[in-house]
Amino acid sequence: MVSEDLRSPARPVDARVGAESAGPSSIGNALRLLQMFRARREVRVTDAAKELGVARSTAHRFLQILTMHGYAVQSESRAYRAGPALLGLAVSLADDLDLRTVAAPIMGELVADLGETVHLSVLHERRIVFVHSVETTRGLRVGVRTGSSLPAHATAAGRVLLAHLPDEDDRRRPPGAGWAAVTNATETDPDRIEDLLAEARRDGWSTSYGETEEDVASVAVPVLDSDGHVLAALALSAPPSRLPPGTIHDTAAALTAGARRISEVLPSVR
Secondary structure (H helix, E strand, O other): OOOOEOOOOOOOOOHHHHHHOOOHHHHHHHHHHHHHHHHOOOEOHHHHHHHHOOOHHHHHHHHHHHHHOOOEEEOOOOOEEEOHHHHHHHHHOOOOOOHHHHHHHHHHHHHHHHOOEEEEEEEEOOEEEEEEEEOOOOOOEOOOOOOOEEEHHHOHHHHHHHHOOOOHHHHHOOOOOOOOOOOOOOOOOHHHHHHHHHHHHHHOOEEEEOOOOOOOEEEEEEEEOOOOOEEEEEEEEEOHHHOOHHHHHHHHHHHHHHHHHHHHHHHHHO
């Protein structure tokens, strides 16, 4: 719903890049690169050129195309790793009864009870990837975001995921570009972010107001496994006027109850 849906517009694609990647051989090479991500954690340009039998410049162009579309990300070492779009695709194509399948009906009940859109997301390379969304039917709403990603530090879901990482140094480590601002409201101060993560661990929930989009507010809770390890985040998103501070405690409690139900069902389907 373009006019009322609060999602950001899709990023335009460079027509020249699309033309370069349209041929059958280019598509085949792109698929071979995706297979390389399956086999190894990082892929360097020299590795890609050798695997594809092409020049380094050509391999670099293919990797840049994958990066543009979110199927690859470049690490601090200049190598490439699987990107959030690839992870989202893998999740959406899973045939077995997984986290998303278990969570979906419970998320639907939360949307019916709370009247706002609910998202399920996981952490990947200091970003959250939305693996499932259930959208409210209200006219003004936050829309489905399945397959998209956002910087973890700027989101309520990302903060509860970062907060529950087992290693303290890992929790505090910023992404390669640092704690970058997405909007004017995004928290970027490292000390303040550390405080927010500590609050998320203490309270069991976190909030975000206008930090990824000016007209979107969120509250999120962790989904934990039987050993207390974080699996995902369950978040409710709404226009800020419909999620005032006075409603956060009750909303977080409802989400926590839903997350607990997901956790209880998961062991029986794994």
